[in-house]
Amino acid sequence: xxxxxxxxxxxLLLPAFIIIAAVVLVPLLLSLYSSFTPYxxxxxxxxxxxxxxxxxxxxxxxxxxxxxxxRTVLLLTVALNLEMLLGLGLALMVxxxxxxxxxxxxxxxxxxxxxxxxxxxxxxxxxxxxxxLVNNALQSLxxxxxxxxxxxxxxxxxxxxxxxxxxxxxxVFAILILAGLYAIPQDPLEAAKVDGCSPWQSFRxxxxxxxxxxIYIAMAIRSLDVARAYDIVQVMTNGGPARRTELLxxxxxxxxxxxxxxxxANAMGYVAILLSIAFTVxxxxxxxxxxxxxxxxx
Amino acid sequence: xASVTRHRLNKRLLRAGHLIGLFVAMTxxxxxxxxxxxxxxxxxxxxxAKPPVWIPNDLNLDHYRAMFGxxxxxxxxxxxxFRNSLIVSVTSTLIALLVGMAGGYAFAxxxxxxxxxxxxxxxxxxxxxxxxxxxxxxxxxGRTGIIDTHFGLILVYVAMxxxxxxxxxxxxxxxxxxxxxxxxxxxxxxxxxxxWKVEFPVARAGIASAGIFAFLTSWNEYALASQxxxxxxxxxxxxxxxxxTSQFTLNWGGMCALAVLMILPALVLTFIVQKHLxxxxxxxxxxx
Numbered sequence: 001x002x003x004x005x006x007x008x009x010x011x012l013l014l015p016a017f018i019i020i021a022a023v024v025l026v027p028l029l030l031s032l033y034s035s036f037t038p039y040x041x042x043x044x045x046x047x048x049x050x051x052x053x054x055x056x057x058x059x060x061x062x063x064x065x066x067x068x069x070x071r072t073v074l075l076l077t078v079a080l081n082l083e084m085l086l087g088l089g090l091a092l093m094v095x096x097x098x099x100x101x102x103x104x105x106x107x108x109x110x111x112x113x114x115x116x117x118x119x120x121x122x123x124x125x126x127x128x129x130x131x132x133l134v135n136n137a138l139q140s141l142x143x144x145x146x147x148x149x150x151x152x153x154x155x156x157x158x159x160x161x162x163x164x165x166x167x168x169x170x171x172v173f174a175i176l177i178l179a180g181l182y183a184i185p186q187d188p189l190e191a192a193k194v195d196g197c198s199p200w201q202s203f204r205x206x207x208x209x210x211x212x213x214x215i216y217i218a219m220a221i222r223s224l225d226v227a228r229a230y231d232i233v234q235v236m237t238n239g240g241p242a243r244r245t246e247l248l249x250x251x252x253x254x255x256x257x258x259x260x261x262x263x264x265a266n267a268m269g270y271v272a273i274l275l276s277i278a279f280t281v282x283x284x285x286x287x288x289x290x291x292x293x294x295x296x297x298x
Numbered sequence: 299x300a301s302v303t304r305h306r307l308n309k310r311l312l313r314a315g316h317l318i319g320l321f322v323a324m325t326x327x328x329x330x331x332x333x334x335x336x337x338x339x340x341x342x343x344x345x346x347a348k349p350p351v352w353i354p355n356d357l358n359l360d361h362y363r364a365m366f367g368x369x370x371x372x373x374x375x376x377x378x379x380f381r382n383s384l385i386v387s388v389t390s391t392l393i394a395l396l397v398g399m400a401g402g403y404a405f406a407x408x409x410x411x412x413x414x415x416x417x418x419x420x421x422x423x424x425x426x427x428x429x430x431x432x433x434x435x436x437x438x439x440g441r442t443g444i445i446d447t448h449f450g451l452i453l454v455y456v457a458m459x460x461x462x463x464x465x466x467x468x469x470x471x472x473x474x475x476x477x478x479x480x481x482x483x484x485x486x487x488x489x490x491x492x493x494w495k496v497e498f499p500v501a502r503a504g505i506a507s508a509g510i511f512a513f514l515t516s517w518n519e520y521a522l523a524s525q526x527x528x529x530x531x532x533x534x535x536x537x538x539x540x541x542x543t544s545q546f547t548l549n550w551g552g553m554c555a556l557a558v559l560m561i562l563p564a565l566v567l568t569f570i571v572q573k574h575l576x577x578x579x580x581x582x583x584x585x586x
Contacts, residue, residue: 009408016401016420016460023457024423027434034434093320106569107324110331113564115518117536118557122330125337125550133333136350167330220421224462227427231520249429249521256433257525269430280425284418 035267041260055267072248076226079165087173095181111171116228120235123164127151154244157237161245164232173218180214216287223279248272338554345550361555378530379538385448386534387516390455394512398463406471424461428521436525446528454522459512470504507571514564535560
């Protein structure tokens with residue numbers, strides 16, 4: 001038997017690439033093709049009719065699509081920044097604690113174990129206008145005289161969704177930033193103190209730059225999974241009321257499975273895919289640069 | 299003197315603010331989860347009571363009994379879902395770890411052109427949103443007949459977990475000094491033996507934490523599972539949660555009971571490897 005000598009890195013990476021090609025790449029090519037057709041789940045023969053720019057034209061001129069697109073970007077921007085700030089605050093508070101820190105760290109990881117779909121149900125329950133925890137508490141404390149329709153009003157529903165999203169993901173940021181805080185060398189901080197920096201200045205100019213790579217790691221890890229919000233929104237409002245919380249992902253899911261218009265759904269799906277990949281690549285490049293700046297890269 | 303008192307007062311205020319902030323943050327973090335646990339023990343009447351009942355006065359196991367009771371009143375094939383979840387998650391985690399170890403080792407030890415490009419491409423494949431991926435997978439799996447099987451779901455989860463597993467394991471292998479394996483090879487080990495006898499044991503904790511991550515992802519995944527599973531033969535627990543919903547009503551208590559069953563294994567696993575988890579994420583990422 002003649003053996004072709006492959007370089008060892010290729011042999012080692014081959015299984016990973018084969019599996020990813022089979023489960024991600026091939027389906028993506030299929031969805032790219034079917035986005036060029038009027039493919040309808042109930043009429044399989046429509047898969048062979050190419051009507052190239054139609055689906056894309058339709059998507060690009062569809063006001064609902066652009067509304068969902070804008071809302072998705074808005075939600076991601078607000079949620080990611082909020083998670084980062086809250087995570088930073090939480091990590092700073094926990095790092096200052098002297099006793100029982102291990103317990104706090106453990107409690108901090110609690111939300112990470114919840115399935116996003118479970119988080120959706122949980123917050124649907126909490127924000128329920130009739131028996132939900134939030135309304136019950138507000139009414140018992142006398143802060144509101146009647147039930148606030150959290151998931152029925154468009155803006156309030158978006159707020160509720162952001163709450164759920166932030167609740168699940170803040171701990172990811174907090175834990176990674178906390179690990180960064182532990183790893184900070186003490187010398188520059190002491191030097192800053194000797195030189196007369198205020199606590200704020202030493203945080204801003206010593207601690208924060210050192211934490212940046214850790215923040216980017218957290219962002220990069222989160223960006224791998226931004227579409228997790230789909231599960232939450234799907235359960236909490238399913239895009240309603242009257243499309244006021246419709247995100248790209250829920251719009252795609254509904255068009256594909258409920259309306260069975262697979263071709264059109266795949267065309268919109270491509271926009272969502274490109275958006276997610278753009279987020280991920282952006283943060284990974286940022287991460288690589290931050291690593292190089294700290295001299296930790298290759 | 300006045301300034302010293304003021305300074306002391308400031309310090310005390312700061313400390314109080316710190317404690318209050320921490321308390322509020324921890325309450326917000328823990329409360330939603332604990333509320334789910336609490337509600338799984340309360341009768342539906344009490345959950346739905348208006349005005350609300352704040353201090354539970356009737357805790358019982360009715361929801362658990364109904365859930366495990368099988369057919370009839372609120373019965374859901376929980377054990378089947380649990381078994382499906384377990385089979386799919388464990389199998390896909392093990393395969394993802396093997397594939398990830400090979401890949402991570404390649405990234406940590408081999409030099410090749412376009413390494414960082416390969417890495418980013420790998421990560422980008424993980425970023426494809428489940429719902430967008432589920433459309434073509436639904437078509438392909440439907441045609442090839444692996445829809446609604448364990449095999450189909452395992453395949454998808456392996457592909458989902460491999461990139462992240464590679465990233466974490468890569469970081470851990472980098473922490474193992476090259477000299478260790480080289481010394482073993484000088485002592486007469488083959489490359490293969492050196493890996494299993496020297497490098498693997500050192501990086502074992504990190505590999506375990508990558509495994510937990512893969513397990514949790516598969517255990518909790520919904521977007522793909524909801525489309526690729528149809529019946530009790532392959533439905534996992536996150537999809538099973540929807541059995542408690544009907545068109546207009548929601549069985550909150552029953553759902554909470556299943557939720558507790560879902561969280562428990564995740565909780566136990568996470569606490570076991572807590573320390574390695576953090577180390578794995580950060581050092582894998584920063585030094586990687």
